[in-house]
Amino acid sequence: MQVSTLTRYPVKSMLGQHLDEAVVGETGLERDRWRALTDPATGYVCTAKHPRLWRRLLQYTAAAHDDRVLVTTPAGETLDADDPRLVETLTADLGRPVEMRDQRPPASSVERPDPEEVLAQGVEAEVEAPTLEISQGTAGDTFVDHSPVHLITTATLDRLGVEALRYRPNLVIDTSGTDVQPFAENGWLGRELTIGEVVLRLTLPTPRCSVPTLEHGDLPRNPGALRPLLTGNRVEVPGFGVLPCAGAYAEVVRGGTVRRGDAGAFGM
DSSP states (O other), X not given: OEXXXXXXXXXXXXXXXXXXXXXXXXXXXXXXXXXXXXXXXXXXXXXXTSHHHHGGGGGOEEEEETTEEEEEOTXXXXXXXXXXXXXXXHHHHHTSOOEEESSOXXXXXXXXXXXXXXXXXXXXXXXXXXXXXXXXXOOSSOOXXXXXXXXXXXXXXXXXXOOGGGGXXXXXXXXXXXXXXXXGGGGOTTOEEEETTEEEEEEEEEEOOSGGGSOBTTBOOOGGGTHHHHHHOEEEETTTEEEEEEEEEEEEEEOEXXXXXXXXXXXX
């Protein structure tokens, strides 16, 4: 197995930044999910998991350069994440006031409608949106969904026939030429995976919301990114129930640098 793509997402729910190498620490890839928008009316973190309100975020691209985050708008303008004009642009585009945060407040939550309801009723429907506390499996103050690193195999992606970026992984693990089967990630929980200098411990299968089905930049909507999981890969996610999943979350046992092309192997 080896790393075929390496991606970080400096602003939660925006498109990300492809890398040739990344420093990985206790909180995951450096500068990953480093910033997020929040809704001042509710206090919730803004995420495309609630597509009626926030799916437009997937038309923005964020990239980290040293200690700066630059965001490119759908119109092609690039603004510093700390530039007040960016929040003004986002507020106008989203139709709701937002604030940019660079630290996750304790017990931060998102609104996460049931993806099956969204598929059935449409992205504009006012469906129930239960709240979910994020970052329960990580230290620090980044805005990851659960554990610090998210990975998926090419075996799973090939079975689904869907672009990797729809699932927003940090690592795509190329398993071609191996005996790794689609959805093998379900059975990797608790195992330690060494990739380059980094050791990861797999913690949870990755539950899937509506995000993979939405427009991502120029990619159109694709309900097929979720439907095969609803019928073919519902698994027990410890602490969360039986959910449609693809990929896995991982915690960092040993940090270091990971590079595209690095080999991956499980400890004995």
